[in-house]
Amino acid sequence: MTAGTPAVDLVEQRPSRYLLDRAGVLGPLLLLPTVVYIVALVGVPLVLAILYSLSDVTVGDQSLDFVGLRNFGDAIGNATFRQALRNTFVFTLVSQVAVLVLANILALVLSADFKGKRLVRFLVLLPWTTPIALGALGWLWTLDNVYSPIDFVLRRLGLLGIGSPLGQRWEGTNALWLAWPDLAQLTVLTVHVWRTLPLATVILLAGLTAIPQDVKDAANVDGAGFFRQLVWIRIPLLLPIMAVAVLYGIVFTFTDMTVVFIVTRGGPVDSTQVLASWAYFRGIEGGSLGQGAAIALFLFPVLVGVAAMMLRLARRTETV
Amino acid sequence: MAVVEVRGLTKRFDGTGAAAVDGIDIASRDGEFLVLLGPSGCGKTTLLRMIGGLEPPTAGDILIGGRVVTDLPPRARQIAMVFQSYALYPHMSVKDNIAFPLKAANMPKAAQQERIAWAAGILGIDHLLGRKPRQLSGGQRQRVALARALVREPNVFLLDEPLSNLDAQRRASARDELQQFQRRVATTTIYVTHDQVEAMGMGDRIAVMEQGHIRQLGPPQEIYDEPADTFVATFVGSPPMNLVPDPAAGDLLGFRPEHFQPAAADGVNGAARFPFHVHRMEYLGAERLLYGEVGEAKVIARFPVTVPIPVEPGATAEFAVPLRHLKRFDAKTGLRRPARSVS
Structure with missing residues (x-):
């Protein structure tokens, strides 16, 4: 505005024109979509699940008749539920321990300089970018009871078929990965590791590159060799970021039903059933919504714990 | 105690034609405070890092105490280094930071304690041993870094702009402390800086560097009064x-x-x-x-x-x-x- 323009112009403009410049107005406005999203897609279903779990609602009869904790009692009384509960914890814990070890090794390798590093990084990341359902289908075909390419390789190596050095079970023409309970469980575990390893690796890689070069140089000059630097410097400095990777892995694995649903459908004889898949089979396919909701709610305490730990980690990184 | 000598030392980084360090010959004296002075990008830090073993030279040799160490890893060179950022280990207490070189050398616990107390005493940081680096001021961090360097009684100190993260007032007193410290321990020290005041005030001799070459090597007064060329003449003095x-x-x-x-x-x-x-x-x-x-x-x-x-x-x-x-x-x-x- 030039000096000659009368100041009256400013006065005549309505104050409402600057409404969006006020933090008290703009802030809530920007937050609104998130609030709507969380309430509609997280809050409402959660409340519904709690209501369902306390009632006898089924697909056929949708009236909510209060039955107390009967659904929970019935769930616990069921052997398949107990198997699913055990599987959920075992799959999550074992796969995350394996991921932690493998991701540390992979991240160390990928942080080094070598030819073709970008290609290898890309390949390592692939499983994470693949939709879970597609990846699981790939595994389903790879482990097919008749046409499995793994079986083909094992046969060629002489590990599968009559006279196999691995024992009697391996003397058939096929390993039947998805037909033996223990092999099916191992399969589910492997798919979970395969799926969560890339993200953990990328997170740890970021953590590794965040360690200042000066600190590594200082450790070098101070006389620490590779393994001492690893144990005394790198791993301790990576711990917070490892926790982040593990918490993500826990959430993905603990709540996942796609892998089990596609690869084993919980079988054979419910040996790979997890809480999420069992809730689905009981609640949706079995039509007993109240039962399904009660089973699914068993995931809740662990997820609340994980969420709390994530928030604590986030707060700690904020204060440092 | 040792003499540091480099012969025909050259460093070329991949992809760049010019040498960061271009065939330098220089030898320290025993127990000397030798300053490498030059503008940023002159190769002084690269030279120091090569002496420390953190950067492999393209050509030439490095001798410490008469022994060729060119191909030895840093930990085999009996040197200690203080970095511009101090590079303290953030997850360790001050005490563990100082103990680190001793632990890496497998020194027995009791002897470690003795040495930590000695180094902490010299630098006046006894009261800080239990703290974490993030709880220290810039000046305290610098002393911890010095204690960590000192504790192993190295043959050579390599210091890379250790005062540049201090504010101006603190820097003047740190200059004084650092020089007294060096006189007391009488260990050959190579000190990199772009600050001519630090160089003039602390160095026994100054090597003025530009574009990978040493333009002049001499005591501060000689550098100031009898500059060898127009670069030294205009770089030194304000x-x-x-x-x-x-x-x-x-x-x-x-x-x-x-x-x-x-x-x-x-x-x-x-x-x-x-x-x-x-x-x-x-x-x-x-x-x-x-x-x-x-x-x-x-x-x-x-x-x-x-x-x-x-x-x-x-x-x-x-x-x-x-x-x-x-x-x-x-x-x-x-x-x-x-x-x-x-x-």
């Missing part, structure tokens, strides 16, 4: 040495601002006279600077506050430089010419 073309010989004449005084104040004989056109005066408390021109060349004159200035900005006056303070440089190569009389 404000820098004035350079004025001498049309008669095609040379450059160099003189320090403090030697550029009104002609009347000096005898007519034994001084070179210049017409000085003054543009402006800068008042700096203890001294004043006169900015102006001699012919085409920009020239600065420095006056202590106790001396009256006989000329106003905008005027031209006759100034002179005593002949013994007049340095002559080759206008093409920038190299110093042997002294001879000025007409």
Whole structure:
């Protein structure tokens, strides 16, 4: 505005024109979509699940008749539920321990300089970018009871078929990965590791590159060799970021039903059933919504714990 | 105690044609405080890192205590290094930081305690041993870094701009402490800085570097009074040495601002006279600077506050430089010419 323009112009403009410049107005406005999203897609279903779990609602009869904790009692009384509960914890814990070890090794390798590093990084990341359902289908075909390419390789190596050095079970023409309970469980575990390893690796890689070069140089000059630097410097400095990777892995694995649903459908004889898949089979396919909701709610305490730990980690990184 | 020597040391980084360090030969003296001084990008830090074993040289050799260490890893060189960032281990207490080199050397626990107490005592950080690095001030961190370097009693200290993260006031006292510390432990020290005040104030000798070469090596006074070329002349000293073309010989004449005084104040004989056109005066408390021109060349004159200035900005006056303070440089190569009389 030039000096000659009368100041009256400013006065005549309505104050409402600057409404969006006020933090008290703009802030809530920007937050609104998130609030709507969380309430509609997280809050409402959660409340519904709690209501369902306390009632006898089924697909056929949708009236909510209060039955107390009967659904929970019935769930616990069921052997398949107990198997699913055990599987959920075992799959999550074992796969995350394996991921932690493998991701540390992979991240160390990928942080080094070598030819073709970008290609290898890309390949390592692939499983994470693949939709879970597609990846699981790939595994389903790879482990097919008749046409499995793994079986083909094992046969060629002489590990599968009559006279196999691995024992009697391996003397058939096929390993039947998805037909033996223990092999099916191992399969589910492997798919979970395969799926969560890339993200953990990328997170740890970021953590590794965040360690200042000066600190590594200082450790070098101070006389620490590779393994001492690893144990005394790198791993301790990576711990917070490892926790982040593990918490993500826990959430993905603990709540996942796609892998089990596609690869084993919980079988054979419910040996790979997890809480999420069992809730689905009981609640949706079995039509007993109240039962399904009660089973699914068993995931809740662990997820609340994980969420709390994530928030604590986030707060700690904020204060440092 | 050891002498550090490099022979024909060269470093070329991949992809860049120019050498960061270009065939340098230099040897320290035993127990000496040797400063590598130069602008950023002159190769001083690369040279230090090669001596430390953190950067493999492209060519040449490094000797510590008469032993060739060129191909040895850092931990085999019996050196200690202090970094610009101090590079303390953030997850360890001060005590564990200082203990780190001892643990890496498999020293028994009891002996470790003794050495930690000794190093912490020398640097006056006994009361900080339980703290984490993030709970320390810049000056305290620097002392912890020094204690960590000292604790192993290395043959050589390598210091990479250890004072540049301190504020100006703290830096002056840290200079003093660091020099006293070095005198006391009498360990050969190589100190990298771009700050000429640090170099002049602390170094036994200064190596002035530019573009991967050492331009001059000598005690601070020699570097200041007898610069080997125009780069050293203008890099060391603040404000820098004035350079004025001498049309008669095609040379450059160099003189320090403090030697550029009104002609009347000096005898007519034994001084070179210049017409000085003054543009402006800068008042700096203890001294004043006169900015102006001699012919085409920009020239600065420095006056202590106790001396009256006989000329106003905008005027031209006759100034002179005593002949013994007049340095002559080759206008093409920038190299110093042997002294001879000025007409």
